[in-house]
Amino acid sequence: DADVTQTPRNRITKTGKRIMLECSQTKGHDRMYWYRQDPGLGLRLIYYSFDVKDINKGEISDGYSVSRQAQAKFSLSLESAIPNQTALYFCATSTPRGGDAGYTFGSGTRLTVV
Amino acid sequence: KQEVTQIPAALSVPEGENLVLNCSFTDSAIYNLQWFRQDPGKGLTSLLLIQSSQREQTSGRLNASLDKSSGRSTLYIAASQPGDSATYLCAVHNTDKLIFGTGTRLQVFP
Numbered sequence: 001d002a003d004v005t006q007t008p009r010n011r012i013t014k015t016g017k018r019i020m021l022e023c024s025q026t027k028g029h030d031r032m033y034w035y036r037q038d039p040g041l042g043l044r045l046i047y048y049s050f051d052v053k054d055i056n057k058g059e060i061s062d063g064y065s066v067s068r069q070a071q072a073k074f075s076l077s078l079e080s081a082i083p084n085q086t087a088l089y090f091c092a093t094s095t096p097r098g099g100d101a102g103y104t105f106g107s108g109t110r111l112t113v114v
Numbered sequence: 115k116q117e118v119t120q121i122p123a124a125l126s127v128p129e130g131e132n133l134v135l136n137c138s139f140t141d142s143a144i145y146n147l148q149w150f151r152q153d154p155g156k157g158l159t160s161l162l163l164i165q166s167s168q169r170e171q172t173s174g175r176l177n178a179s180l181d182k183s184s185g186r187s188t189l190y191i192a193a194s195q196p197g198d199s200a201t202y203l204c205a206v207h208n209t210d211k212l213i214f215g216t217g218t219r220l221q222v223f224p
Binding site: 033048058088101103105106108110 | 146
């Protein structure tokens with residue numbers, strides 16, 4: 001099994017629908033992150049969490065919310081999806097300051113909002 | 115605000131060439147620097163991690179160097195192969211976040 005698992009892998013949804021992207025990890029890392037990737041814009045940080053009771057906004061958090069259900073689980077929600085949220089979404093984990101192993105990324109969720 | 119720039123944005127070379135990909139960052143107060151590879155539409159695969167106290171790391175045909183004082187890192191790929199074709203991303207660990215460059219898209223043709 002992958003260290004960081006994202007579900008679903010692909011999703012097509014309609015404008016205005018609520019959608020949740022899920023991430024689970026077996027690395028035992030405390031820190032988890034959600035990034036979004038758009039062509040030409042690179043990867044941008046949406047939200048991050050340093051432990052179960054800690055949630056922090058990234059640079060592009062508007063329109064998104066997150067839930068840290070357990071050390072191993074971190075979910076990203078789009079309350080009312082809009083077409084410009086069409087992107088590739090990545091979950092990542094790390095130890096503090098990247099540690100000895102750096103960041104580990106999931107395989108991504110390709111989300112299309114029509 | 116930390117900014118990460120990668121040059122060139124795209125590179126197309128014949129098989130066998132030795133390559134240099136460049137990454138520069140504006141704030142030298144970083145913890146680590148990490149190089150990733152991304153195949154089209156796929157996830158990120160970590161290639162090399164250079165911790166702030168290190169100057170370089172090597173893995174097979176890949177070598178990455180870090181010069182914090184000048185805000186630069188270089189990824190060197192020896193004897194390139196078509197299988198090296200991908201986008202290469204540089205990312206700096208800055209305070210509590212990972213900040214990415216926009217990548218170098220590499221194509222190696224036979």
